[in-house]
Amino acid sequence: MSKIFPMRFTLFKAYIGLFLILSFIVRCSFFIWNFSEVDKEAFTLIETFGIGFLFDIATISFFAIPYLAYLLFFPKRFYGSIVDKIITYFGFSIGVLIIFFSFFGEFTFWDEFQRRYNFIAVDYLIYTYEVVKNINESYPLPILISAMLILVLTSLFIVYKLGYFNKTFKSDTTFKPKLIASFPWIVIVVISLMFITNKQADFSENRYNNELAKSGIYSFFAAFRNNELPYNEFYKTIPKEEAFKTVKASLLNSKNAFGNANINSIYRTILNTDSIQKSITPNVIFICIESLSADFLSEFGNKNNISPILDSLANNSLLFLNLYATGTRTVRGMEAITLSIPPTPGRSIVKRKNNQDLFTIGEVFKQKGYERNFFYGGDGYFDNMNTYFGGNGFNIVDRGRGFLLDKNITTTRTNIEDDEVTFENAWGVCDMDIYNKVLKEADKAYVTGKLFFDFVMTTSNHKPYTYPEGKIDIPSGTGRNGAVKYTDYAIGQFIKKAQQKPWFKNTVFVIMSDHCASSAGRWELDVKNYHIPALIFNLPNQQPEKINKLASQIDVFPTLFSALHWNYKSNLFGNDIMSMQPQDERAFIGNYRKLGYLKDNKILILDEQKNANFYSWNPSDNSLTTIPSEESFEKKSISFYEVSDDLYRNEGLKLKRK
Known part of the structure; x- marks a missing residue:
């Protein structure tokens, strides 16, 4: 010794x-x-x-x-x-x-x-x-x-x-x-x-x-x-041309027209309008709710009555019952929603370099003449959100503390002023304050006759779970249930106030979570902890409906565009959920290392050691059981992840400039 x-x-x-x-x-x-x-x-x-x-x-x-x-x-x-x-x-x-x-x-x-x-x-x-x-x-x-x-x-x-x-x-x-x-x-x-x-x-x-x-x-x-993981270096691959061919075949249907089948690109034209159905252009307000797991809602079995407003909206909307988040963080949800892309390994594209001038859903709205706005109750400097949204054509409305945008970004930035704030915690102003700002900016747009698409990121359903006292019957700061109930209350107040506005009848509300409250579990990927609620409310000429098709976070906006009967240029991976056939149903889930492809209660999980593990998923107890691999299942899984990473790294997600 x-x-x-x-x-x-x-x-x-x-x-x-x-x-x-x-x-x-x-x-x-x-x-x-x-x-x-x-x-x-x-x-x-x-x-x-x-x-x-x-x-x-x-x-x-x-x-x-x-x-x-x-x-x-x-x-x-x-x-x-x-x-x-x-x-x-x-x-x-x-x-x-x-x-x-x-x-x-x-x-x-x-x-x-x-x-x-x-x-x-x-x-x-x-x-x-x-x-x-x-x-x-x-x-x-x-x-x-x-x-x-x-x-x-x-x-x-x-x-x-x-x-x-x-x-x-x-x-x-x-x-x-x-x-x-x-x-x-x-x-x-x-x-x-x-x-x-x-x-x-x-x-x-x-x-x-x-x-x-x-x-x-x-x-x-x-x-x-190791927060950067190029797919081709760390994960199981197939020949690049074969991967693109597989993905394009999965996206191909009567509404899609690829310009050149031989090019390694998914850029295409989407056709949703015919001689009977005419396209419509309502305002769109998208509420991205922080950490709202599906099982917080009564619709999915919760008995605590903490989401009465969302439960009511669910019965009066297009409600997607079987939809899964792609990741476990807000920036991963933003990536999936805006780019309509399967998760890429490593950190989210929102936080990476070279993430500006991309083809996002904002570009589709731009094609239709919309002004695009990103609302956040904290400082959008956090997690690189302002740089990402500002660099992709969105105006910024946030609670800035003086951090400047990238000097190459030219966009409007509006501050949430002190006299507009009734409550604030570490992550930003309370949900009701951000909604009041959304209402104020919508009023301005209506007066000028501008169509608007608002991406609203909430913060109240996040630890420390604090919110204004006296709004609900659960004291502030006592736990997640109270935060969920306040989040629900704030949405109710927002919808109630919006209904008094002249622009309400011509406005569609999309509500979806960024990710679940927890992703932890005993399995490689805990499938149940990716299940999130999503609904589309106030959609013209659409009866309430509950859709039980297996789908992904990346599919919600392509579904909205189809419901609005839009023809548009697209570089998005998502599909219209409403027209999905059983063979089209699938979901993408992952964390920064593991990438999962879920279909027919089977999941293939890819990891950075070039493994491809195949499981049967039992929804009743959320367990995974190892099963023999299926070649076609594995090929399709690898193709989507390989192609999405390739498009990002080789600028295939960039806007197509004339």
């Missing part, structure tokens, strides 16, 4: 031990937290905690390098000097604080996402204002910070009383023993950098066991390094 940890390395040994003990406690805490979901078979648990220990060793080896460098090269004659003591006490204190802070952060992240740190945590580093404010509003931060500082001081006191500082300062260890002791940790770092990847922790079909096996800090830096 003296060779591994010579006397000069005594404090280093204490730091290693503290990290491993705390990491084990965190892993056990998460195990207890999701005890009912974890695979508790003895060998699996041994593997879970064994892999976890190895990842912990790899993680702490990176932390060890700076201190090892200091121990290795600090001259022996200065051991215990005032300089040595200042550097050692300060460095050890900062190191312990970082450990406790990261583990504290893991608990808050697990509470929200049921996962170790991932690319979302990396993104949150950029948007510290919203994130810090959200944490402050969601948790008793002064108490937690005080507790964390007490734990740090307690750890320092225990280490001091055990004599670790004293032994370190009174050591007479020479350079050679220090070099020998440092060598294993350097080797571990090199091996970790060259051969260890975070995905190697994914050893089980149970997602919770995989997450337990990971180390949060290691996962964070792995996500930092």
Whole structure:
């Protein structure tokens, strides 16, 4: 042991031990937290905690390098000097604080996402204002910070009383023993950098066991390094021409006319108008509701009566009963809705470079003479929303804090002023305030005779779940049910006020969630946690109807365009749900790594290790059962994802300029 940890390395040994003990406690805490979901078979648990220990060793080896460098090269004659003591006490204190802070952060992240740190945590580093404010509003931060500082001081006191500082300062260890002791940790770092990847922790079909096996800090830096995943490099592929041929054949019907069947493009003309049915151009207000899972609505079995307005609207609209979000974050929903595209691996296109001048649904509205507006109750700088929407022809209405748009973007930006705000939290103004702004801007457009398409992104159904008091019978900040009920209430007030407007009769309302409240589950992709509600209200000449066809978030606006009998140029992957034949029904679901193609209660899941796993999905208990692969199913799944990624990377999603 003296060779591994010579006397000069005594404090280093204490730091290693503290990290491993705390990491084990965190892993056990998460195990207890999701005890009912974890695979508790003895060998699996041994593997879970064994892999976890190895990842912990790899993680702490990176932390060890700076201190090892200091121990290795600090001259022996200065051991215990005032300089040595200042550097050692300060460095050890900062190191312990970082450990406790990261583990504290893991608990808050697990509470929200049921996962170790991932690319979302990396993104949150950029948007510290919203994130810090959200944490402050969601948790008793002064108490937690005080507790964390007490734990740090307690750890320092225990280490001091055990004599670790004293032994370190009174050591007479020479350079050679220090070099020998440092060598294993350097080797571990090199091996970790060259051969260890975070995905190697994914050893089980149970997602919770995989997450337990990971180390949060290691996962964070792995996500930092790997938030771009070019499909062709990481995923199973087929020849590009074959992939395009398969996708175009899936999109081809009596309404589609491809200009050139041999070109690797899906750009085409959609024909929805005939001699009997004439196109109509009502105003369109799209409400994208934050985190609204289908099972919050009574229509889908909820017994808590937290969505009476949406339940009422559902009975008076085109309601899509079997529709699935493509992803697990707002920007992924925005990508799917605006681009009508299957999810691409890595971060959402909304957050990437080269995401301007794309063919979005806004371009279809532009073809019909609409003004396009994006409304957001917070600062649209968050998650790159303003750059994306502004760069694709939308005017911006948000609660700006001074962040400027990209200098190359020419668009109108309107601020939600202080006197227009009745309530605001970390994510922005309450839903009723943003709806009042929408009403005000719609009145202006009506006076000038402009057709308008409004994309409205809500925020109230998001942690910390706070909203104006006295509006509903659930106190603000008490949980998700209250946030859902306030969200529902605000929609009701908005529709009620809109009905008094002269433009109401000529306005269609589309309401859909961006993603579910939670995507966590034990499976690779938890299918049930992608099921969202979507409806189209006040559509002219359309009787209420409930449509049970399996469909995707990307299909809603192509369905609206068909219902309005529009002919238009299209670069969209979505289909008209109403005219779907059984063989056309499918849904795309995914996260930043896994890509799923759902059809006929079967799902093929592609991952970045070039695997294609085929399952039977049981909707009654949401379970996945491995089944033999079907060649045609796999080919179609791969084709859609390969083509969508190819079009983005090779500018096939760009507007076709004359």
